[in-house]
Amino acid sequence: MAERVAIIGAGKIGEALIAGLVSAGSHQAGEIVAADKVRARLDEISERFGVETSTTSGGAVSGATLVVIAVKPQDISELLDEIGDSVRSEQLIVSVAAGITTKAIEKRIAAPVPVVRVMPNTPMTVHEGIAGISAGEHAGEQHLELAEELLQSVGSTVRVPEAALDAVTAVSGSGPGYFALLAESMIEAGLLLGLSREIATQLVVQTMFGTAKLLRDEAIHPVALREAVTSPGGTTIAAIHELELSGVRAAFMNAMLAAFERSRQLAAADDA
Numbered sequence: 001m002a003e004r005v006a007i008i009g010a011g012k013i014g015e016a017l018i019a020g021l022v023s024a025g026s027h028q029a030g031e032i033v034a035a036d037k038v039r040a041r042l043d044e045i046s047e048r049f050g051v052e053t054s055t056t057s058g059g060a061v062s063g064a065t066l067v068v069i070a071v072k073p074q075d076i077s078e079l080l081d082e083i084g085d086s087v088r089s090e091q092l093i094v095s096v097a098a099g100i101t102t103k104a105i106e107k108r109i110a111a112p113v114p115v116v117r118v119m120p121n122t123p124m125t126v127h128e129g130i131a132g133i134s135a136g137e138h139a140g141e142q143h144l145e146l147a148e149e150l151l152q153s154v155g156s157t158v159r160v161p162e163a164a165l166d167a168v169t170a171v172s173g174s175g176p177g178y179f180a181l182l183a184e185s186m187i188e189a190g191l192l193l194g195l196s197r198e199i200a201t202q203l204v205v206q207t208m209f210g211t212a213k214l215l216r217d218e219a220i221h222p223v224a225l226r227e228a229v230t231s232p233g234g235t236t237i238a239a240i241h242e243l244e245l246s247g248v249r250a251a252f253m254n255a256m257l258a259a260f261e262r263s264r265q266l267a268a269a270d271d272a
Helices: 012-024 039-049 057-061 071-084 102-106 121-124 142-152 160-173 174-194 197-217 222-227 236-245 247-269
Strands: 005-007 032-035 052-054 066-069 092-095 115-119 129-135 155-159
Touching: 005 012, 005 057, 005 236, 012 032, 012 039, 012 092, 012 115, 012 121, 012 142, 032 039, 032 057, 032 142, 039 052, 039 129, 052 057, 052 142, 057 071, 066 071, 066 142, 071 102, 102 115, 115 142, 115 160, 129 160, 142 155, 160 174, 160 247, 174 197, 236 247
Parallel strands: 005 032, 005 066, 032 052, 066 092, 092 115, 129 155
Antiparallel strands: 115 129
């Protein structure tokens, strides 16, 4: 991929994409322009990665093949007002703005521009994220492939219909929060059992990391992994018994259903 990329919004996600593109070698710094309203933030990005910067989104969009919208949802309306007449139909918009539908973007752009909507998660900042991607009305296979190439530098992707992005939000978008809460709870349990916070944290974090690698790299089914460490009459089954009595499985399902419903509400409000 050698297209010129404009990244609108130099926050954590925007910076992660810049870092991923540069470190992966798919783009030279001179092929990337970052736009943000905060000059000090742009100076940081420029010093760190050597990319071009602009305080005007319209200027950044001009000449770019791929335009990444990485602003906060509350800033999307102002941004689309600024670039709506500048974006051309041969350009591609990739939006990582949470809860903003492709339809909401398309109706604010004068040209029939292809839009790919992305629901990423925060591990993309360490190049281990996963994102659900969906095509808008004018986006085709080549546009999805281009978006996938962009996101490969910060993790992996799955294609889903746009209607399924609320479920993606509930599962992986909000997922890091669930794991962080679980880690926090396990660390506190370690303190209760007499371990230092430092040791408990190291044990919990590395166990989570190693378990994730087993599930992903060895393609082990979660049930098989759980059974492999659950001996009859042992410590693990005693712990799992208590978790089941507390309704942990149902609690996770209900929590993710709540996240799904909230995502739908936010998307509906933005489309209104």
